[in-house]
Amino acid sequence: MASAVVKVRGLVKDYGRFRALRGVDLEVQQGEVFGFIGPNGAGKSTTIRCILDLLRPTEGSVEVLGTSDLRGHPEVRARVGYLPGELAMHGSSTVREHLAYLCELRQGRGAERVEELAARFGLDLDRRFRGLSKGNKQKVGVVQAFMHTPDLLILDEPTSGLDPLLQQEFLRLAREAHVGGATLLVSSHILSEVEAIAGRVAIIRAGAIVDVEDVAKLRERAGQHVTLTFDEPPSLEAFSALPGLEQVSVEGHTLSAVLHGAPDALLKEASRHTVTRWTAHDRNLEELFMDHYRPDGAASDGDRA
Amino acid sequence: MSSFPVLRRVLQSRRRPLSIWTVALGGVCGMYTSLYPMMEKVNLQEMMEALPPAMVEALGYDDMTSAAGYVGSATYGLVAMALLLVFGIGNGAKILAGHEEAGDLELELTSPLSRQTIYAQRLAALWVQISVLVAMVLLVTLVLNAAQSLGIPLDDLMAGTLGLWLLTGLFGSLAFAVGAATGRRAVALGVAAGAAVVGWMFNAIGPTVGVDWMSAVSPLGWYMADNPLTRGFQPLGSSLLAVTTVVVLVAGWMRFLRRDLMT
Ligand SMILES: Nc1ncnc2c1ncn2[C@@H]1O[C@H](COP(=O)(O)OP(=O)(O)OP(=O)(O)O)[C@@H](O)[C@H]1O
Ligand SMILES: [Mg+2]
Numbered sequence: 001m002a003s004a005v006v007k008v009r010g011l012v013k014d015y016g017r018f019r020a021l022r023g024v025d026l027e028v029q030q031g032e033v034f035g036f037i038g039p040n041g042a043g044k045s046t047t048i049r050c051i052l053d054l055l056r057p058t059e060g061s062v063e064v065l066g067t068s069d070l071r072g073h074p075e076v077r078a079r080v081g082y083l084p085g086e087l088a089m090h091g092s093s094t095v096r097e098h099l100a101y102l103c104e105l106r107q108g109r110g111a112e113r114v115e116e117l118a119a120r121f122g123l124d125l126d127r128r129f130r131g132l133s134k135g136n137k138q139k140v141g142v143v144q145a146f147m148h149t150p151d152l153l154i155l156d157e158p159t160s161g162l163d164p165l166l167q168q169e170f171l172r173l174a175r176e177a178h179v180g181g182a183t184l185l186v187s188s189h190i191l192s193e194v195e196a197i198a199g200r201v202a203i204i205r206a207g208a209i210v211d212v213e214d215v216a217k218l219r220e221r222a223g224q225h226v227t228l229t230f231d232e233p234p235s236l237e238a239f240s241a242l243p244g245l246e247q248v249s250v251e252g253h254t255l256s257a258v259l260h261g262a263p264d265a266l267l268k269e270a271s272r273h274t275v276t277r278w279t280a281h282d283r284n285l286e287e288l289f290m291d292h293y294r295p296d297g298a299a300s301d302g303d304r305a
Numbered sequence: 306m307s308s309f310p311v312l313r314r315v316l317q318s319r320r321r322p323l324s325i326w327t328v329a330l331g332g333v334c335g336m337y338t339s340l341y342p343m344m345e346k347v348n349l350q351e352m353m354e355a356l357p358p359a360m361v362e363a364l365g366y367d368d369m370t371s372a373a374g375y376v377g378s379a380t381y382g383l384v385a386m387a388l389l390l391v392f393g394i395g396n397g398a399k400i401l402a403g404h405e406e407a408g409d410l411e412l413e414l415t416s417p418l419s420r421q422t423i424y425a426q427r428l429a430a431l432w433v434q435i436s437v438l439v440a441m442v443l444l445v446t447l448v449l450n451a452a453q454s455l456g457i458p459l460d461d462l463m464a465g466t467l468g469l470w471l472l473t474g475l476f477g478s479l480a481f482a483v484g485a486a487t488g489r490r491a492v493a494l495g496v497a498a499g500a501a502v503v504g505w506m507f508n509a510i511g512p513t514v515g516v517d518w519m520s521a522v523s524p525l526g527w528y529m530a531d532n533p534l535t536r537g538f539q540p541l542g543s544s545l546l547a548v549t550t551v552v553v554l555v556a557g558w559m560r561f562l563r564r565d566l567m568t
Contacts, residue, residue, distance in 0.1 A: 074417035088408025104310040105416035
């Protein structure tokens with residue numbers, strides 16, 4: 001039976017009079033990759049900083065690797081790797097010097113992996129912090145989080161600023177850590193950024209968890225935007241009747257709809273006509289949220305935090 | 306934690322600015338102190354009488370006839386002290402709160418190092434720098450004292466230097482502790498600089514308006530009253546400086562251990 005590596009119960013966090021977290025519950029199991037998804041300002045970083053004991057909870061409790069007192073357990077902190085959402089880097093020291101310093105804070109652990117990790121991400125260790133691009137800073141953040149092969153990795157938007165190639169490299173690195181037995185908590189704005197590695201995903205919105213779900217189920221629920229263009233105006237009735245197809249509309253020769261589940265029925269119906277063009281793309285998180293709060297799909301900005 | 310990584314890291318990053326400060330401070334002190342033989346030739350007493358007496362006293366320029374009087378007023382009591390306070394307060398505010406605002410503490414606090422360790426090592430970095438600068442003031446004064454035969458008694462000079470070190474340490478520590486308690490560099494700067502200015506005014510104005518307690522409650526009064534180099538070792542004054550420093554640092558420490566890290 002897997003045990004919880006991160007256990008968050010009824011976490012409330014106030015910044016002055018502003019309530020950023022309104023009772024967050026989370027459990028990350030030993031050995032899983034857990035996605036933590038939410039729009040800007042939802043409270044992802046606040047939750048993560050409470051887990052890491054950088055912030056004191058207003059209410060609620062946090063347990064990490066079996067202890068609820070991270071402050072009193074340096075040996076537990078030694079087993080955690082953390083990538084901050086915004087990594088501070090300035091001054092005249094080089095990347096190599098800074099990484100060496102971060103190793104020193106861990107009694108030298110991780111030093112032997114710096115070269116290898118930097119090479120994987122094409123990170124020049126002799127560059128100075130001053131003038132480092134956002135992507136390069138992010139590489140430094142990734143390297144320092146993974147270098148000491150921690151048991152628990154807490155990564156706040158790890159792929160932000162990385163180009164697609166390096167995002168792939170990051171995913172490979174995360175998968176390796178996962179295979180090696182590590183537990184990962186990975187935050188992002190976008191489901192598609194973590195769905196390649198995450199098993200389960202929690203969705204946070206305006207300081208509260210609105211859903212915890214397997215990635216595959218979530219993806220099915222999110223569905224896809226589909227458009228099909230025919231050589232003649234399609235029949236709205238025929239397509240509306242298909243299973244898994246919602247919000248069907250026709251404009252000229254083009255049919256658009258939201259598809260949940262397998263596209264088989266849609267494709268078979270479409271193949272009875274001449275299709276001149278088609279598109280399908282995964283719906284983004286904001287659209288998913290709208291489903292969550294408006295089952296009829298009526299969009300409005302009113303419920304944004 | 307035998308190797309003090311944070312202390313070494315901070316000092317390393319401070320190498321250049323600290324060198325510049327040391328050289329500049331040494332130069333300014335040397336310049337002021339070496340002016341004494343010249344000042345001796347002009348009739349200082351006449352110059353002083355031309356000024357309003359209250360102003361002379363407020364500036365601490367009332368005893369210019371001896372080398373100790375002059376160096377005590379002009380260097381230890383004014384120029385060196387002011388520069389050291391500027392450095393101590395600026396650096397005290399920066400070395401923890403400034404780095405916190407810049408985000409540097411985030412990875413230190415999630416490392417195995419404790420908050421206590423980080424507080425202690427950053428504080429040590431402040432005191433090392435202050436000590437280097439005060440040692441420079443002492444060195445320059447010692448050299449000129451010998452070279453120009455100023456005849457400032459050695460024990461008076463050491464006592465004055467101890468006081469200067471404790472005074473700078475107090476205000477640097479105040480800035481450090483307020484920064485550690487609030488995480489705000491500007492607040493730390495404001496509180497410590499404000500306290501220094503009020504302390505200076507109390508010590509300067511108290512005697513001229515005949516209110517004794519004003520200089521008795523001022524750290525500058527504990528340090529120098531009217532002249533730091535003519536009064537010898539001050540057990541009470543030094544203890545007050547040291548005890549206040551410890552109190553301030555303990556308060557900042559307790560708050561730092563409990564509070565949220567700023568972003
Ligand atoms: N130090 C602070 N003081 C006051 N409010 C804050 C502070 N930090 C965060 N907040 C507020 O708390 C809420 C949650 O912020 P948080 O940074 O946790 O969001 P996030 O999900 O990480 O967003 P992003 O995707 O933009 O990183 C936001 O409304 C933010 O404005
Ligand atoms: Mg964030």
